[in-house]
Amino acid sequence: MTGTPPPFRSGFVCVVGRPNAGKSTLTNAIVGQKVAITSGRPQTTRHVVRGIVHRPDAQVVLVDTPGLHRPRTLLGERLNDLVRDTLSEVDAVVFCLPSDQRVGPGDRYIAQQLTALAESRAATPVVAVATKSDLVPKGRLAEHLMAIAELGEWADIVPVSAVGGYQVDTLVDVLVGHLPPGPALYPDGELTDEPEAVMVAELVREAALEGVRDELPHSLAVVVDEITPREGRDGSDGSPPFLDVRVHLFVERDSQKAIIIGKAGSRLREVGSQARRGIEALLGAKVYLDLHVKIAKDWQRDPKQLRRLGF
Numbered sequence: 615m616t617g618t619p620p621p622f623r624s625g626f627v628c629v630v631g632r633p634n635a636g637k638s639t640l641t642n643a644i645v646g647q648k649v650a651i652t653s654g655r656p657q658t659t660r661h662v663v664r665g666i667v668h669r670p671d672a673q674v675v676l677v678d679t680p681g682l683h684r685p686r687t688l689l690g691e692r693l694n695d696l697v698r699d700t701l702s703e704v705d706a707v708v709f710c711l712p713s714d715q716r717v718g719p720g721d722r723y724i725a726q727q728l729t730a731l732a733e734s735r736a737a738t739p740v741v742a743v744a745t746k747s748d749l750v751p752k753g754r755l756a757e758h759l760m761a762i763a764e765l766g767e768w769a770d771i772v773p774v775s776a777v778g779g780y781q782v783d784t785l786v787d788v789l790v791g792h793l794p795p796g797p798a799l800y801p802d803g804e805l806t807d808e809p810e811a812v813m814v815a816e817l818v819r820e821a822a823l824e825g826v827r828d829e830l831p832h833s834l835a836v837v838v839d840e841i842t843p844r845e846g847r848d849g850s851d852g853s854p855p856f857l858d859v860r861v862h863l864f865v866e867r868d869s870q871k872a873i874i875i876g877k878a879g880s881r882l883r884e885v886g887s888q889a890r891r892g893i894e895a896l897l898g899a900k901v902y903l904d905l906h907v908k909i910a911k912d913w914q915r916d917p918k919q920l921r922r923l924g925f
């Protein structure tokens with residue numbers, strides 16, 4: 615049988631739910647321990663990227679969304695705007711409802727916000743997740759799923775145990791099914807551990823903006839693709855370890871790319887050596903820093919997606 619393969623899908627997903635609902639544990643279970651980081655937040659992106667799932671058929675970018683990640687802050691006065699802005703910029707929402715708790719006022723509150731949003735805009739699919747399903751017997755889980763179904767209009771309802779690994783892959787499959795067709799939003803590659811990568815990205819961003827802050831206000835996003843030990847130079851023989859660090863700088867326009875790169879690459883070399891010194895000090899290693907400057911419009915043509923990335 616021949617047929618066209620399903621399209622590659624990509625998009626931003628935010629995980630919401632009341633405190634202690636299991637959001638962080640679920641996020642970690644979905645992405646594993648590896649995360650990719652964009653720097654310069656909050657100026658460059660409104661969302662903090664928590665992790666990226668790379669698959670042959672899809673890329674899922676999990677983001678923290680101010681206001682919804684921690685429902686407490688929803689009580690602020692900008693509540694409605696914030697929620698609307700936030701949710702209109704993601705492609706799907708995961709709404710966590712812990713199985714070991716009855717559906718309560720906190721859940722209903724978030725459900726109302728999500729429903730109001732779905733009514734006011736092109737519906738952002740919301741996948742309701744019964745988290746911590748390992749903590750309750752089957753009968754109780756069934757009741758919980760019914761209570762969730764009554765709470766609102768969900769694109770899907772999936773019981774999951776992030777701790778037991780139960781249905782985490784199923785949830786990812788379901789999410790991918792709700793994402794729009796589109797190319798990967800971030801380069802693939804070995805992703806790195808968060809704190810180091812954040813600091814590396816910040817050092818590069820600092821160096822790249824040095825002296826040109828007015829010309830490149832917020833149009834610069836820095837993504838650390840890879841931090842890998844050079845083969846045979848891991849420091850085990852007593853010499854300093856050596857790391858290959860690959861970083862992408864995304865700008866908006868040709869003119870901005872020209873500013874970063876400078877005449878015959880002179881400025882980019884300065885940026886590289888300044889950032890490299892900082893990174894070497896930070897990581898306690900010799901570093902080969904590989905900087906790539908790209909224009910985001912070549913990388914993602916859709917203005918809506920650029921806006922989501924903070925351009």
Ligand SMILES: Nc1nc2c(ncn2[C@@H]2O[C@H](COP(=O)(O)OP(=O)(O)OP(=O)(O)O)[C@@H](O)[C@H]2O)c(=O)[nH]1
Nearest residue numbers: 632633634635636637638639640746749775776777
């Ligand atoms: N048994 C079990 N416990 C879980 C599971 N997922 C999360 N937990 C526990 O529930 C507690 C809260 O989980 P978190 O992931 O921190 O919840 P959160 O929604 O991010 O919490 P806030 O940051 O307060 O909003 C932790 O003690 C987790 O270990 C699960 O699938 N099974």
